[in-house]
Amino acid sequence: MPAKKADSAAASKISTAPTGDASQPRASGKTYQHPHALPSYLDADHLGPWGIYLKQVDRVTPYLGHLARWVETLKRPKRALIVDIPIELDSGEVAHFEGYRVQHNLSRGPGKGGVRFHQDVTLSEVMALSAWMSVKNAAVNVPYGGAKGGVRIDPRKYSKNELEKVARRYTSEIGLIIGPTKDIPAPDVNTNEQVMAWMMDTYSMNVGSTATGVVTGKPIELGGSLGRREATGRGVFTVGVEAAKLIGLPIDGTRVAVQGFGNVGGTAAKLFGEAGAKVVAVQDHTGSIHRASGLDVEALLRHVQEHGGVGGFAEAEVIDKDAFWEVDCDILIPAALEGQINKDNAGKIKARMVIEGANGPTTPTADDILQDRGVLVLPDVIANAGGVTVSYFEWVQDFSSFFWTEDEINQRLVKIMKEAFHSIWQVAQQHKVSLRTATFIVACSRILQARELRGLYP
Numbered sequence: 001m002p003a004k005k006a007d008s009a010a011a012s013k014i015s016t017a018p019t020g021d022a023s024q025p026r027a028s029g030k031t032y033q034h035p036h037a038l039p040s041y042l043d044a045d046h047l048g049p050w051g052i053y054l055k056q057v058d059r060v061t062p063y064l065g066h067l068a069r070w071v072e073t074l075k076r077p078k079r080a081l082i083v084d085i086p087i088e089l090d091s092g093e094v095a096h097f098e099g100y101r102v103q104h105n106l107s108r109g110p111g112k113g114g115v116r117f118h119q120d121v122t123l124s125e126v127m128a129l130s131a132w133m134s135v136k137n138a139a140v141n142v143p144y145g146g147a148k149g150g151v152r153i154d155p156r157k158y159s160k161n162e163l164e165k166v167a168r169r170y171t172s173e174i175g176l177i178i179g180p181t182k183d184i185p186a187p188d189v190n191t192n193e194q195v196m197a198w199m200m201d202t203y204s205m206n207v208g209s210t211a212t213g214v215v216t217g218k219p220i221e222l223g224g225s226l227g228r229r230e231a232t233g234r235g236v237f238t239v240g241v242e243a244a245k246l247i248g249l250p251i252d253g254t255r256v257a258v259q260g261f262g263n264v265g266g267t268a269a270k271l272f273g274e275a276g277a278k279v280v281a282v283q284d285h286t287g288s289i290h291r292a293s294g295l296d297v298e299a300l301l302r303h304v305q306e307h308g309g310v311g312g313f314a315e316a317e318v319i320d321k322d323a324f325w326e327v328d329c330d331i332l333i334p335a336a337l338e339g340q341i342n343k344d345n346a347g348k349i350k351a352r353m354v355i356e357g358a359n360g361p362t363t364p365t366a367d368d369i370l371q372d373r374g375v376l377v378l379p380d381v382i383a384n385a386g387g388v389t390v391s392y393f394e395w396v397q398d399f400s401s402f403f404w405t406e407d408e409i410n411q412r413l414v415k416i417m418k419e420a421f422h423s424i425w426q427v428a429q430q431h432k433v434s435l436r437t438a439t440f441i442v443a444c445s446r447i448l449q450a451r452e453l454r455g456l457y458p
């Protein structure tokens with residue numbers, strides 16, 4: 001079959017990355033060796049997610065040419081703020097939470113990145129996420145640096161009233177460094193439009209005027225953007241279609257499996273379904289379902305809205321959690337959590353292409369396994385950049401107080417995603433590296449070029 005030939009030819013081109021492929025650190029089991037003294041707040045033996053990021057930078061450095069001179073810039077966050085968030089609980093007790101805002105790099109513009117409420121948030125994690133935002137924003141060429149925030153709290157254990165106090169005090173504390181022209185937070189894990197509304201209100205009360213541009217992902221009624229909710233899934237779909245064309249995979253009739261049927265996974269599944277693909281398997285926190293002839297995506301979306309998950313959907317067979325990864329499919333979209341594709345299941349995946357809707361869904365070891373098997377991986381740093389792209393549109397609309405139609409927003413989003421993807425594809429072909437490394441080459445070059453042009457102050 002000619003399409004299959006074209007596919008394997010393209011996939012093998014992509015999979016011929018040199019062993020020094022930056023974004024796929026080989027699991028050596030050795031402690032990361034930093035060439036210079038680490039910042040004092042880092043423990044060389046417990047670098048966590050920041051350690052993975054540092055390896056990615058080290059491996060991309062040979063491709064940076066004369067800009068490699070500036071590479072240390074990428075290995076140190078510009079600024080990291082740790083704040084104490086004391087609140088009075090509904091019970092009358094006083095509780096303290098730890099909060100962070102890290103601005104990794106501001107060479108290309110103000111910081112941009114979400115705020116996560118999670119009990120496992122650490123400084124290392126927020127540092128890495130902020131650095132990946134620098135990469136993502138530069139990859140799609142939106143004029144932002146990278147930032148991220150987090151509060152170490154399990155939000156399920158607190159009332160809405162308590163969470164509002166946390167969001168407000170956190171915003172007040174990081175108010176020193178955020179602002180519409182300084183750093184613009186957005187929702188991330190366990191934060192939503194309501195949290196953004198509280199953050200916007202708190203910042204506005206502190207500065208004395210309504211500042212809608214201080215956060216994105218706001219409710220439409222408060223300067224939010226049409227199309228923002230679906231933007232990440234639409235971006236996943238857009239780059240997926242472009243990559244499929246390049247490897248000779250027709251979307252009509254192609255079989256798609258999706259993990260996570262929330263904002264990102266649900267939207268991506270809907271768009272693939274509308275384009276003629278068959279969504280054959282879905283997994284979420286309530287179960288895993290399969291239907292070889294294709295699930296009714298619209299009916300499944302309604303079911304999830306009513307029941308909170310895919311579990312109990314009648315027109316499908318229930319499959320085992322692990323069997324999901326072995327389902328016969330052409331495209332696999334992880335759109336749930338980090339680390340889902342790992343050394344245990346990467347060898348069993350049948351898809352020809354993985355589109356990373358989630359942040360960090362593939363462990364570095366699994367990345368190597370997929371690459372060795374010729375599976376094309378569209379990495380998170382480009383595949384899920386649709387969300388921040390429409391956040392950028394939201395920010396622009398807030399500044400001008402002039403709001404665009406949903407069609408205009410979607411057209412501009414698709415244009416940016418396609419252009420970004422094709423330039424990354426070219427770089428991957430040119431250097432014979434994975435798309436992840438190619439994205440890092442494009443993005444890190446842009447960041448360091450800005451650094452060089454600006455020069456050092458003083």
Ligand SMILES: NC(=O)c1ccc[n+]([C@@H]2O[C@H](COP(=O)([O-])OP(=O)(O)OC[C@H]3O[C@@H](n4cnc5c(N)ncnc54)[C@H](O)[C@@H]3O)[C@@H](O)[C@H]2O)c1
Pocket residue numbers: 188189232259260261262263264265283284285286309335336337338357358359384385387388
């Ligand atoms: N929403 C955005 O704009 C955006 C942008 C970039 C990246 N992301 C990333 O995409 C991922 C999903 O975000 P979202 O906004 O769709 O979240 P969401 O809360 O809307 O959906 C999450 C989905 O994951 C599923 N899930 C949770 N735990 C699971 C488990 N153990 N096994 C299988 N499925 C599980 C949930 O059931 C749900 O269907 C996250 O990694 C997020 O960081 C989101």
